[in-house]
Amino acid sequence: MFGLFKKFKDGLAKTVSAIAAKTRGLFGGRKIDAASLEELEEALYTADFGVETTNEILAEIKQAYGKDKELQGRQAAHLGAAVLKRVLAGSEGVLEGVTGPVRPVAGAAAPAAKNPVVIAMIGVNGSGKTTTSAKLAWKLKQDGKTVTLAACDTFRAAAVEQLKSWATRLELDIVASHTGADSASVAFDAWQAAKSRGKDYLIVDTAGRLHTKSNLMEELAKIRRVLQKNDPAAPQHRWLVVDGSLGSNSIEQARVFHQSFGLTGLVVTKLDGTSRGGALVGIYRQLKLPIYFLGLGEQPEDLQPFSADNYAKAVFGLD
Ligand SMILES: Nc1nc2c(ncn2[C@@H]2O[C@H](COP(=O)(O)OP(=O)(O)OP(=O)(O)O)[C@@H](O)[C@H]2O)c(=O)[nH]1
Ligand SMILES: [Mg+2]
Structure with a gap:
């Protein structure tokens, strides 16, 4: 602790x-x-x-x-x-297995046909989606979970390489195609791969997009529809990755993503690089979406489960 x-x-x-x-x-x-x-x-x-x-x-x-x-x-x-x-009451998102309960007892029969739990990372350009996807996969792995990464940012050249290099560095399973490939079909294939490999989680990294661009927002909806062909419940988690250094300016953007994609939670990144770390309180007040993780640095272990208690104490210099 x-x-x-x-x-x-x-x-x-x-x-x-x-x-x-x-x-x-x-x-x-x-x-x-x-x-x-x-x-x-x-x-x-x-x-x-x-x-x-x-x-x-x-x-x-x-x-x-x-x-x-x-x-x-x-x-x-x-x-x-x-x-x-x-x-901040109610603001702590708990991803089962990371901050709470867990893995079946060794030797107990695992449900044969379990589907991977899908977490989709979405947000504007540069908010930290790819880094967070890799960090989270690593964290889950540390926690004894199995994970596949889906490189669904096929938009930007080098985006696939960026996730691949994290995967290599952290020894993570990844499904990727080439730049320009259909992101929804990469998501579909990745889900199938995760399922056949018996993975616990599939983390879908998506391209950065401005919430005001409707064609790009439609692409997200397509990723969701295609995942639902595999599992109507997927993606169970739809997290907006918010750049914490943008402060309260992120609220409007978050609201639009929420309206078009039905967010289930937030990750607030880059808090280590800003003096505006109070903004997450306003974001939570406005959206009432649970905050799952905070990005507190660039290393894998710098992605931390959100704790309202630790946050409040840190802000006021208590310990
Ligand atoms: N200091 C710090 N830097 C971070 C954090 N999270 C992400 N970054 C940095 O922010 C930059 C952008 O991160 P990415 O993960 O590439 O962002 P993205 O949302 O995938 O970007 P696009 O795919 O271009 O939309 C990188 O240089 C990251 O290392 C954090 O919590 N702290
Ligand atoms: Mg990215």
Whole structure:
């Protein structure tokens, strides 16, 4: 648990230091006063927590300060973290086998005809889909699961190579075709391969697309329809991979993807590279989609299951 929390703390360091820089060590031991409340408000805006969440955090701390003029910064930090956890209630996506229950007992008869659970990664260009697909496949493998990757970004030259090179590096199973191939038929073939190889998961990496381009959004729908020929339930997971450094600008984009594709969850990437790590709270508030993973760096182990508790504590410098 400690290791996991450290990942959150390190990964959110830029957001945390943006807050610390504005609050002059408030959470390190100062007493609360009118000036520090203003500093905190500004810091929360800067970190992109948004009006609603910022107001709720401040209201809670002001109320406590109204009752106790000796209120310490550290107590305020606990109050702030509690508000975040309350706002984020229900936000933790749990992918079975990664953060929770698991593999049948060795020797027990496995269901012969099980279908792979399909996770489709979708999102705008450069949000982190390919990297997340590879990292997640690696994580599942570490967890004792079997996985096939489907290289369905046949659009951009080098996209297939990018996923293949991750697969080689991390020794992952992959189904790929050539640039320009029909992405839906790659998805179909990959599903068949995953099924015949008895894999637990199929992770489908798709091409980046702008939510405003209807022909490209239609291509996603086609991937889904074709997968459904194999299994009407597929793809069980339809995750929007959101670039966390874009802050709250991602909300509108997420809404459009959700409308046209029926998202089931989110992955927020690149949080290690931004001081706007508060944005995921606004994204969750607006969409109420569970957040499955956070991208907290470029290494495979930097993809971490989302924990509201660790996130809230990291933001307020608690441990
Ligand atoms: N620091 C950091 N970089 C990341 C993270 N996730 C992805 N990246 C980087 O972001 C860049 C884009 O990632 P990709 O996985 O290629 O993004 P994509 O969504 O597949 O891009 P397209 O296929 O072009 O739409 C790469 O340089 C990644 O290494 C993260 O969590 N932290
Ligand atoms: Mg990609």
